[in-house]
Amino acid sequence: MKKYLIGIFAALVAFTGFAFKEAKSVKRADMYVFEFRSTQPYTQANVQDISNTYWEYKGKNLAGCASVNQKACRVLVGAAYVDNPASPTELSGLTITAVQSGTTAHVSGISGSGNLYSNQPD
Numbered sequence: 001m002k003k004y005l006i007g008i009f010a011a012l013v014a015f016t017g018f019a020f021k022e023a024k025s026v027k028r029a030d031m032y033v034f035e036f037r038s039t040q041p042y043t044q045a046n047v048q049d050i051s052n053t054y055w056e057y058k059g060k061n062l063a064g065c066a067s068v069n070q071k072a073c074r075v076l077v078g079a080a081y082v083d084n085p086a087s088p089t090e091l092s093g094l095t096i097t098a099v100q101s102g103t104t105a106h107v108s109g110i111s112g113s114g115n116l117y118s119n120q121p122d
Contacts, residue, residue, distance in 0.1 A: 031116070032082045033062040034091055036072040044105040047072045047098035050091040057088050064118030071104040073120035081112050 034055040040046050046054050055075065065073035075096065082088035096117070097109040106119040 029078055029114075030060045031076040031078065032060060032085070032088050033058045033074055033076050035074045042071045042104040042106075044098045044100040047105040047107060048096050050094060050096060052090040055091055057082075057090075064116065065120040067118045068121045069099075069106045069108075069119045070101070070122040071120055072098065072107050074118050075107065075110055076116040076118075077110075077112060078114055081115060 035058045036042070036047060037054055037056050040054050049055075058074070062074075062076075064076065075091070077091065077094065079085040081092055081094045083090040083092045093112075094115060095111040096107055098105040099108045104122050107117040110117045
């Protein structure tokens with residue numbers, strides 16, 4: 001009986017070792033970061049305009065800003081929302097919504113699954 005109990009215990013330990021393996025980490029898709037050009041007026045119309053006149057490509061996987069809703073700062077988008085993922089220069093196929101507050105506007109929304117935005121202090 002003791003021999004069988006040890007065998008069952010060994011099989012149980014082996015099973016749990018295989019059954020509960022750590023999941024392989026999945027690489028998150030690159031996020032393309034565009035920053036509102038500080039040389040442009042922070043108006044609602046300008047912040048909502050996705051052209052590279054107002055939004056400048058800064059690089060991949062950079063952090064957002066302070067997230068204080070006073071004026072626009074950065075948007076982080078997936079490859080489907082840039083003009084050329086190999087060498088992006090412009091946002092494409094998305095909508096940015098903004099709210100004007102006094103003399104500055106901040107981003108209040110962005111279309112597209114997984115896209116993010118952050119604002120900064122005035």
